[in-house]
Amino acid sequence: MKNIRFMIALCVALMIAAPAMALEVEVSGHYFVEHFNHSNENLSKDDATDDYSTMELMVKPVFKVNDNITLTTQFTALQDHVWGTDANSKLNETNPLAPDIDDTNNIDWKAAYMTIKSPIGGFIIGRYIDTPWGTAMGDSTASHGSNSLHKDRIMWVVPTGDFISGLVAQKNGEGDQGNIMTDADYHKYYGFTAYKQENWSTGLLVANYQNKNYVTMRDLRNFQMGYASYTQSVDAATVASGTYAGTYAQGLQLAGALNPALVPLVQAAPFDAAQSAALDATLAGAGLPAIDLYGLNSNAISAQGQAAAAGAAISAGPARSELGLWVINPYFMGTFGPLYAEAEILYGWGSVDLNETRTDPVSGATFNSIDAAALAATLDVKYDIAGFTLNAGGTYIQGDSNPDDDETSAVGYFEQSLDLEHGFLLTSDVQNLNTTLGGTDENGIPLGNVSGGHTTVTGPAGYTSFWLGAKYQVLDNLNLGLLYGDIMNNLKFWGVIAHLDAGDYWKAGGYNTEVEDNTTFYGRLTLAF
16 A cells, blocks of 8 residues: 555656656556466476466656656566465465465565766666676576566766667675675676677677675585475474374373373473383373373474574575676677577686685595686577578586585576576576476475576586477468467467476486476466557
C-alpha cells in the first residue's frame, strides 16, 4: 500500500511540475506470462513433474528534464509471481508446507540514473540498466529483458564519428559502510570502444576487477558444506529432542498408571543413569519395555551441542580474500548478404591474494596466492536461403574442477552470468533450472547448469558445445525452429521443447545413484510497449 501511495504522490507531483518544467515523459516496458513444465527437475527416478506459470510487469519511465538532462527509471511488479498464489505473499522456501511469507513489496525499483549531455561527452550517473556487450555470451539481461542486472556506476561516453567510446567506474559491492568491515569494497573499471557501420560492428572492452571481499572456490565450498552439516545437525537435534520429550511424557503417563510413587523416579531418570536403570527395571517387572530416559536425554543434549558447534563454525561466513583481475573482451557482429556472423572472446587474468598460507593436498606445495587465467569464446554463423535459415556455431567456456591448488581457470566463477540460449536446459537461465537442475551433490551443494554461477557445482565447471540448426519462415509472422512467432504488433510468443539425456555427470559422484532424463515444455507470451 505504501508503494501505491508513493506512486500516486509521484504522479501528482509530476503533473503539478510539468507545466512549469515542460517535462516530457516516455514510458516503455513489457508484460509477459510464461509457463514451465519440467518432467524431472532433480533428474531423480522419484521426482514429480513441476508445472506452473509466472508473470512480470516491467515499466521504464524516462523523464526528459531539458535537452541535456534526462532521468531514467525502471521498476517491476509481480516479478516471478506464481499463478495461483497470493500476490502479496511468496512461497516459504525454508518450509514449503508452512504458510506463505507476506511480501507486500511486490513493486521493485530496479534502476534510476541521470544522463547528462555536455561539450565533453555524455555522463550517466546512478543505478544503471546493464546493457549487453557484444554477443549474448555473458549477458543474462538478454533472457528476460533488461531487468536482472543493474549496477551503480558513473559512465562517461564520447561518440566520435562512427566510434563510441567510454569509461566506467562501477561499485559491485560495498564493504566500508558501518564498522563490521572496512576496506572491503568490490569495484569494476571499464574502458571500451565500439565501431559501428550499417551492417556490421566491432568493439573492444578492457576491464579491471578489484574485489577486496572475494570468496575463493575452496572457501565457498567449505562454507556450503559447513552449512549443509549445520542443517543436518539441526534436524538431528530436533529429532533427538522430540524423541526424548515424547518418551519422557510417556514415562510420566506410565508411572501414573502403574504407581504414582514412581513419578519422582521418572523425573530424576533423565539426569541420573542409576535412576534411569532403576526405572527401566521397574517397567520390565511390569512387562513393559525400557525407555532409557538418561540415554535419550544425553543424546538430545549432545545433538543440540553439535548443532550449536556447527552453527558457530559458519557464523562468521566464508573466509575472504582479495581478487585483482584484468579482462579483455573483443567482439564482431556483421551481416553480409545472406550471411550473418558473430564472435566474441573473453579472457581474464590476475591473482587472488589469500589471507593465509595453504598447502596443495596433491603436490604438498605451499602458497598464499592463486593465479587466475580463464578463457571464453563463441562463434555463431547463420545463412538465409529460400526461406530457410541455417545455423551453426560453437562455444568454449573454460572451467576448473580443482579448488585446492594455486591456479584457477573457471570463467563461470569470475563472470557469473554465462548464459546462452542454444543449450536451453544446460546453458540458459530462462527455464528457472540454472540453480536447481539435478538437485544436489553428496555435500548438499546444488548442481545447477553452467549459467548457475559459482554457488553451483556446474557453474564453474566449464563446457564446450557445438550446434547445428535450421528454421523455416512459414509466414511473415511465424517461423519454425524454436517456435517463435509475432502474433501481432507488440505481441510475441516463444516456445521451446527441450530434452536432457541425463548421463553419469548427474550422479555427482554417487556411482550407484539412478538418474532419469528431463523433458521441458516452455512458453512465453510477451506484450511490449
